[in-house]
Amino acid sequence: MLKVSGLSAHYGRAHILEEVALEVAAGEVVVLLGRNGAGKSTTMKAIMGLVPPSAGRVEFDGAEITGREPFEIARRGLGYVPEERRIFTELTVLENLEVGRRPAPPGATPWTPARLFELFPSLGRMQDRPGGRMSGGEQQMLTIARTLMGNPRLILLDEPSEGLAPVVVERMAEAIVTLKASGLGILLSEQNLHFARGVSDRATIIEKGRIRWSGTIPALLEAEEVREQYLSV
């Protein structure tokens, strides 16, 4: 469903992405693993059109979307959940969800605030609270819920477990599994292999802006030297 090939990007003269290639099928969870600064977030921003790619091709659902405006890409059904969460702090939970609302593709059951509160019950208890007065975990749930309001078919989920308490990470993992079961494709970025292995089908490892390894989760668990080289801190 999402196919990235030869994607490169620069900040000024510095190469930050070099010929990144990856693929995510419908209903599949692929994890992009790598250390801090490896290029995970930039890959997602380049796919989303937030960082202009200097070369390469991004296809979504059979159509090329390289270099399109972020809002056009989002309207095609590709959702983006940023790492920094970027909640609208002045807006309430319900208003945040309203900003994300887009019509669902024909045939799909649209997300509504009520359905999202089933997925994230704690949000349902603070519907009128301003986004700025929520804990980190609640904000993370709200960002995901806000993106889901756009009824995407695939989401880019940037480090959802970062900085969260273990019990909240657990909750997040459950939500991802539920979403996957509903047929949503997910490109997840993570440093936390423990979290990623529980929810993902396949893994792609990125280091210094290049893809170094791709394979299934079981294969990654076998390949100790790969983990040693690219993931150990």
Next chain:
Amino acid sequence: MASGLTVIFGVSRIVNFAHGSLYMLGAYLAWTLVTSLPRGHLGFWGGVLGAALAVGVIGLVVEMLLLRRIYRAPELFQLLATFGVVLVVQDLALLTWGAQDLLGPRAPGLRGSVEILGLRFPLYELFLIVVGPVVLGLLLLLFHRTRWGTLVRAATQDREMVGALGVNQRMLFTSVFFLGSVLAGLGGALQLPRESVNLHMDLAIITEAFVVVVVGGLGSLSGAALAALLIGELHAFGILVFPKITLVLVFLVMAVVLVVRPHGLRGKPQPAAHGVAAAEPMIGAAPPALKLAGAVALLLAVALPPFLGDYALTVLTEIAICILFAASLHLIMGPGGMASFGHAAYFGLGAYGAALAATWLGVPMLGGLAMAPVLAGIFGVVFGWFCVRLSGVYSAMLTLAFAQIAWSVAFQWVELTGGDNGILGVWPDGWAAPKLAYYYLALALCLGGTLLLRRVVHAPFGYALRAQRDSALRAEAIGIDAFRIRWWGFTLAAIAAGVAGGLFAYGKGSVFPTYLAIPRSVDALLMVLLGGVQTLSGPIVGAIAYAGLQERLMRLLEYWRLVLGAVIILLVLFFPQGLAGAARFFWERRHGDA
């Protein structure tokens, strides 16, 4: 008016001078429509609404043709572009409606007046008093009860994220700008029965509206309303109690509010802009070629003048003074990272310092020239203490407020400063009286001052100044007292501007309050921005280009503002790095990625 501005600013973060022009256009268009339509209710109210809508469309065109292209540019550049629009609109209005004040008809049905508590109130004033809160209420409803409003409020905080959620934020902006323009036009049109329409409405209202917006807190509608009320009351009662200092009073209130509540009455701290990690380019030593060019220019500046006439010498002297003035502003704007909208204050204070010393104390010219930086420096210390505590637009507005205070004192304290008539007869001593001698004196002082400022940027103080600009927090963490550094930088700039002002006073032989006024501050801003904020040669190039351009245009053309404004707009669109910045860009590109 203020609500229009705060809406636009809140969402687009475009500091917009042109809003005043839209207001003025609203008044002019209303005048045309109301006087050409048949008399009566329909003619008047139709004319007012028609004018508001027409201004909305004009705003739309401006947004789509100009502003849309520069949303990503630094705030100050946007400001420059909108100032270009102001100049263009002023001359277009002059072309269309002429220079005379136009008197509008009174509103049908609201001609009379009523008596309240023994005071006679015109009905129309009462009507306006009602309209204001009604419009405000509608806006609040619009922003809090509609999807459009929710999107706008979200975009206020994080435009890019709203886009990533599938909202066409460009369309959203355009619609916001349209609404803001309609409000500005309506504001202007509604003034028609109250006061005459003239060409000074734009800058007058924009200053006041900026004050209201900043006092109220950027992006806060209720704050703007509160501030508008406060300022309105001050005007009304100030005239009764202290008729002489109403001008000062408003700005004093603004200064007090900003010192007590740095983000305005109802404002919140501005969130740091997302995504744009504004790593300013490094400032290096000048490359050899540039040094050579500088040396050649200097050689010409020294060798050529003896062969020039008096008029050319006067122009060159002024350019030299402009260079120092621009360089001083550049110090706080470029390396310092603080914008000043009121830098003319120190220029003017320098001029007054020199003139007062000459006329009241009778000191010779060199003494007067020495007084100039002293006076400017003292006020730089005082004003700077307030200004450097704030950041961004707030700081810039406070500099404007202080400049306005200084201006009104010079304007209203007739006994000391001669008020509007200024101080005349400030001529240089005999040895410097010939134009040529004075030119060399100005050149030496300005060049020396500019080189000194340049040296400062490369000294440890300059490093600290740039460090606090890039991250005040990190700079403080390594032991830099950011506040003190900014304060010193501000004072230094004030002193240098004072020298320029003193030289200007002796060069002209007279001093007027206009030396301290907003247009001159804008001149300085334009020079710096034209040259490029982040290049050291920028202010020099900018000063030469701007002073030269204005000089030529004013002499050759009646409608010089139109041309100047258009040139500014084109420059902003095509050379967003400024002239010197653009030159460096081409230079680096030609010489490959070294």
